[in-house]
Amino acid sequence: xxxxxxxxxxxxxxxxxxxxxxxxxxxxxxxxxxxxxxxxxxxxxxxxxxxxxxxxxxxxxxxxxxxxxxxxxxxxxxxxxxxxxxxxxxxxxxxxxxxxxxxxxxxxxxxxxxxxxxxxxxxxxxxxxxxxxxxxxxxxxxxxxxxxxxxxxxxxxxxxxxxxxxxxxxxxxxxxxxxxxxxxxxxxxxxxxxxxxxxxxxxxxxxxxxxxxxxxxxxxxxxxxxxxxxxxxxxxxxxxxxxxxxxxxxxxxxxxxxxxxxxxxxxxxx
Numbered sequence: 387x388x389x390x391x392x393x394x395x396x397x398x399x400x401x402x403x404x405x406x407x408x409x410x411x412x413x414x415x416x417x418x419x420x421x422x423x424x425x426x427x428x429x430x431x432x433x434x435x436x437x438x439x440x441x442x443x444x445x446x447x448x449x450x451x452x453x454x455x456x457x458x459x460x461x462x463x464x465x466x467x468x469x470x471x472x473x474x475x476x477x478x479x480x481x482x483x484x485x486x487x488x489x490x491x492x493x494x495x496x497x498x499x500x501x502x503x504x505x506x507x508x509x510x511x512x513x514x515x516x517x518x519x520x521x522x523x524x525x526x527x528x529x530x531x532x533x534x535x536x537x538x539x540x541x542x543x544x545x546x547x548x549x550x551x552x553x554x555x556x557x558x559x560x561x562x563x564x565x566x567x568x569x570x571x572x573x574x575x576x577x578x579x580x581x582x583x584x585x586x587x588x589x590x591x592x593x594x595x596x597x598x599x600x601x602x603x604x605x606x607x608x609x610x611x612x613x614x615x616x617x618x619x620x621x622x623x624x625x626x627x628x629x630x631x632x633x634x635x636x637x638x639x640x641x642x643x644x645x646x647x648x649x650x651x652x653x654x655x656x
Contacts, residue, residue, distance in 0.1 A: 389418035391445060392462065392571070392599065392627020395433065398423030398512045401632035404433035408442050418443030420464065420627070425451055425480045426512055427468040434468075449571060450480070450560070453551040454586075457576060461557040462599060462625070466566030473564045480552065487549035488513055494545040495538070500527045515539050516631075555593045562594050569597035569625050573613055574605055584616060591620040601626025 393407050394400035402410065404421050411419045419442065423429040430446050437444035446468050450461045467473060485508070492504045495518075502521050507513045519534035528534040538545040552560070554570075561568035570590060573583060587598065600613035601624060617624045 387417040387443065389416055389420075389443070389445075390628050390630070391418075391420040391422070391447065391464070391625050392449075392602075392629045393419055393421050394423055394449075394629070394631045395421050395429035396511065397429035397432075398426065399514050399516045399631060404429045405436045407630075408433055408436050408440060408444075412440060412442055416442075418445060420445040420447035422447040422449045422462055422627070424449050424512060424514060425477065425484065427466075427474075427477070431468055446566075450557040451484075451551055452554045452557045453549075454554050456548075457578075459554045459576065460571035461554060461561065462569040462571045463557070463561040464567045464569060464625075466561055466564040470564055473560075476560060476564075483550050484514070487547050488518065490547040491515070491518060491539070491545055494547065495522070495527075498538075498544065500525070500538075554590055558590065558594045567596040567623070568594065569599055569623070570595060571599045572602045572604065572629065573598060573600075574602065574609055580612070587616055587622075588620060591622060595622060597623035597625050599627060600624040603628045 390411060395404040395407055396402055397404065400407075400423070407419065407421055419433070419437070421430045421433040425448065427446070427448050430448060434444045434446055445464055446466060447462055447464045448466075450463055452459045452461055488504055492502055495502055500522065502518065502525065504513070507517060507521060515535070516531060519528070519531040519539055522528045522534045522538070523530055528537065535543070537543060540546060558568040570587065573587070576583060576586065578586065587595070598613050598617045600610055600617055605613065614624050616622075
């Protein structure tokens with residue numbers, strides 16, 4: 387089967403509705419997708435319903451933001467019971483921590499003469515730093531999102547605020563608790579050496595990690611081979627995705643082979 391297991395909708399920081407992503411994937415000949423919005427499942431819920439209506443295969447998912455020794459680590463939570471009210475309640479503190487961070491960022495921006503209306507942004511749905519960056523561009527404070535991050539929102543910049551987050555192990559445990567498969571997203575973005583990456587993955591595997599997103603669009607051939615090798619060594623599944631947000635962040639919705647027996651993916655043509 388052809389699939390893409392890493393997409394973002396406009397209920398997170400993507401540009402298209404969950405339903406549009408299903409249509410786009412179907413037009414490109416994909417058989418199965420997963421909308422993995424940041425720290426929320428509403429986009430996945432809507433995409434699942436629409437996928438059923440149009441005959442598209444679908445895997446429920448979300449991308450959970452975690453922090454380990456100051457490094458952002460993202461855990462893809464696949465196949466969890468998103469209709470379980472306990473899971474919905476468990477995700478609420480994650481959103482509250484993000485909102486607290488966002489308000490601290492907004493306060494710093496205001497101090498530097500760049501006020502933003504965070505309450506208005508929140509009405510549109512998920513708000514992360516990319517959304518704040520785009521709002522800064524819209525208000526004329528920066529020429530583009532890259533400038534917003536380079537000057538203000540990036541790590542160590544004047545308006546950067548480190549949020550309190552779950553640890554990777556806590557996100558893994560949360561995913562497992564609700565029947566899901568936790569997968570380490572885009573391991574290249576950890577920016578660790580090979581030995582450090584392997585030790586980190588080994589520790590996560592012992593905590594219940596189920597897979598590695600080895601077939602990520604930004605991984606070169608050597609990196610894909612390496613991450614697939616690690617997955618095999620620690621008996622983890624390999625998944626893949628385009629991380630599609632729009633036509634700037636991420637790439638075109640990808641074409642991949644997909645085995646529903648373990649979410650095993652191999653990217654083709656990306």
